[in-house]
Amino acid sequence: MTIPHPPATRVTAALARRGRWRLPEVAFWALALAALFLLPGRYLILNEIAILALFALSLDLLLGYSGIVSLGHAAFFGLGAYTAGLLARHGVAEPVVGLFAAAGAAALVGFATSFLVLRGSDLTRIMVTIGVALVLGEIANRMAWLTGGADGLQGIVMGPVLGTFEFDLWGQTAYGYSLAVLFVLFLLARRIVHSPFGLSLCAIRDNPLRAAAVGIPVGGRLVAVYTLAAAYAGVAGALLAQTTQFVSLDVLEFHRSADVLLVLIIGGTGYLYGGIIGAVLFRLVQDELANLTPQYWYFWVGLILVVLVLVGRERVVATLAAPFAGLLRRFGRPVREA
Amino acid sequence: MLTLLFDGIAYGMVLFILSAGLSVTLGLMNFINLAHGAFAMAGGYVTVVAMNRYGVPFLAALPLAFLITAAVGLLLERTLYVRFYGRSHLDQVLFSIGLVFMAIAAVDYAMGSSQQLITLPAWLQGRVDVFGVAVGLYRSFIIAVCGVVVVVLQLILTRTRFGSRLRAAVDDQRVARGLGINVNLIFAATFAAGSGLAGLGGALGTEILGLDPTFPLKFMIYFLIVVTVGGTATITGPFLAALLLGIADVAGKYYVPEFGAFVIYTLMIVVLVLRPHGLFARAR
């Protein structure tokens, strides 16, 4: 092909459009960065949002892109948290090393358990993922000599990030650190979902039978994405352990798996920003409602869930997002009419 | 040793009563109802309130727990659950988790977060010695009640017209509809009965399982184990699974307390992976 054929240029352009950066995306990240300097006093909640966003992003890779329903994603979050916490407690003070270790540990367990979720219906997947999280929770509880058991893992002392940025009392470094990690991993995820590999995941989500009939090794791809999502969740857990310098059994509990699912559902699945937008909304609403009735926060979580699915997830999200629909589309949010 | 076995059987019987309704929901409507434990909790709290606040005797509180929970179940089925048949499993899971969270918070608000206690009538307290085996009176009572319930359930399922229609509907819903069976009506009735049984189980279980607002989450996995391991095709499958689970859990906690529930969870995963339709299911 010496002179590009007109349809060929059109196809090239159309494929290139899929992965192009859009202005609102850039603005979003600029805003997140600006918050690092403009919102002192809000760093703690911003840090929590960034961590929750990363956790939800990892679930989006599973649920949104690959169609795997998991109700035990906290398993990998908790595993990452304990790995990073234990490392720091036993002398490895560099946070970034902790991140890699947490990602590795979570990926390892993710890989090993991925074979359990390969086959089977939604129900078996739900049960097995809950089961894996329960097993890990039980192990953490029983190995109190290592994890501190119900008292939690205390005495975590973190060194400065990359030997340079000391964690401060106000959490500015913490937020900056979490945001940077979120951004880097987001970039990687963005790259992945626009690759042939990412596209094959969407194909498996839409129709595994046909995916195999196109020559896609369905099992292999699911193992890969499950492992990847586990590593992401592990990093999110590590960030929590490092920035709060505390790990409790709570990181492995069922409500954490349910929370992250809700966060992702609020923001919408399958366009990467869903988890991030969901995390912002979830934490802000939680802040308001929890101030009202801190004890009964979960009543409102439950109510949101019931109303959300009763009316139809897509519809609620679409209605609430209507004023921003154009904007969201620019984030690459898929348009799906019921 | 035999005492342990006895306790395990009693525990397993309660688990079966608690889970029977869930097995039907799953088998008949292919509905993943994670909120089933909330009905059990409701039954428990009905008993507690009836006995402690209004002085209702224990034996009268049991049917009350069944009836009130069944009514609540029917109401929710007609108003909310019915909208979710045929929806994706993800939606069903989100919806029923939402219900669980609401129930937990609501009960916490109304009753406080502490463990609830009931005082059993004197004739159910203590143990007696039978051929050298110490047998708890209350556990004997549980086994008797649950045994009667199991027999009645089995009779209803196999001997009545309702039972044969229910089995037909579970077996193949479309064919059943084609035969003019009102599947929706059957399901509403079964859902109510299943909720009622859960309520009864919650009432009976208050003494041995404990009762606090986190009950639905704490035991959710147990109910799910019973139905997934037992399969949804028969009533005997979940029954055997419940007994096994009860005995294994009691024995496990006694002999290898350091493992805790670890063994149970691991076994569940193994069974699910090897036999996705349940341990006692017919091969498909």
Added chain:
Amino acid sequence: MAPALRTIGLHKNFGGLVATADVSLTLEPGARHALIGPNGAGKTTFVNLLTGVLTPSAGRILLEGADITGESAHRRVRRGLARTFQINQLFRDLTPLETIGLAVSERQGTGRDWWRRVGTKGAVIGEIVAIAERFGLGDALEERTATLPYGKQRLLEIAIAFACRPRVLLLDEPAAGVPEAERHEILAAVAALPRDVAVLLIEHDMDLVFSFADRISVLVNGALFRDGTVEEIARDPAVRAVYLGEEADA
């Protein structure tokens, strides 16, 4: 030269029910072969055995001389055995562009690439364009698949299978359910398939079968009832009785 596809005593039973009974069938390279049979004759089961959706109870499957009986579904595709489905099995939320791009990437062996964007290699683009034009999908490339007209979806079915560059292509009722007005487009696409690809057409529509095929195999109750040229089958009174007769009654 080895036959493009060959089955030897292929057998499948579900419990006591025999779905495929001892079927031995040969497809020469570049064949135009039709598989017909009354409803419930086991045609789709046979295709599912060939493509690895089901595992045979006995018998062997040879693709260009190589035994593929034990291979997984996706490996058979990579070896050159592709299929379409009687009922559309498409990726609802992807566009035809993405769907074809995906199939082409997989065939070119870049499906595991998780770093580069789809279509950053020139070869992919050229092939997507060629396939889109061959199957008349050029105008619909960027629409969501679920919203395409039914005829276009049927064309996409064939296009994806074609994108796998098969040596043997199994077409399961390609024109099923397509409105009369859009039908000719699909028949033309089927007729224009390259001659070096062996095609097994599973079909009910006798006009299509007679216009397309050189050889016909008749499946009845899971067993191979007759196998011969179009003329032989058309003249065979037993086939008429079993199949055509039944058709006339229905």
